[in-house]
Amino acid sequence: MTATLSMANLGTADLAMARGRSATANTAAEIQAAARAKDKQAVRATAEKFEAQFLSQMMGHMFKGITGDSVMGGGHAEEMWRDFYVEEVTKTFATRGGIGLADTIEKQLLQLQEAV
Template sequence: MTDLTVSADLLRPTAAAPSVPNRDKIQETAKAFEATFISQMLKPMFDGLSTDGLFGGGQAEATWRSFMLDEMAKTTVASGGIGLSGPVMSEMLKMQEGRR
């Protein structure tokens, strides 16, 4: 699981362009942000579904649904996402470079 707060120290202004490891970390954080956003957008779609019935998962399905949504979101991001991580990464890089 990626912690979205990890790269907060990477956002301090610096004179030089970000190093490759920092850029990779920023990209990872931007993708984690997009996955979290997608997961939160998917959540209301599943709130009204009943887990009872012949093929329902019962209480276990309701309990583990948030994990399923997180994995669906991560898979969506890995497949190209919805285009949110690119602009987020650009803004993070601008903040790191100290310009607006």
């Protein structure tokens, strides 16, 4: 009998890691597509999305150690909704300048377009 992976048998940490891997794979595919495209707005949007995903992974690990009375009051509900909160905060960071990762990725993608 083989075990199947489903949302029901994943813990919140495992679910967040699986969602992160899936989002990272999707973002990598988008980066490759943006490198082939000649649309600068699409390149910028993809670079910002990648930076947001990177920041989300970093901040998600930072919040894992926090327990008790925090922003959302603690408990099981907070564990479930914290990942969504972190994701939205990091999207805002990335669109407002972030840590500069999107700028670097955008430059590299534009250089790849010129080489093609």
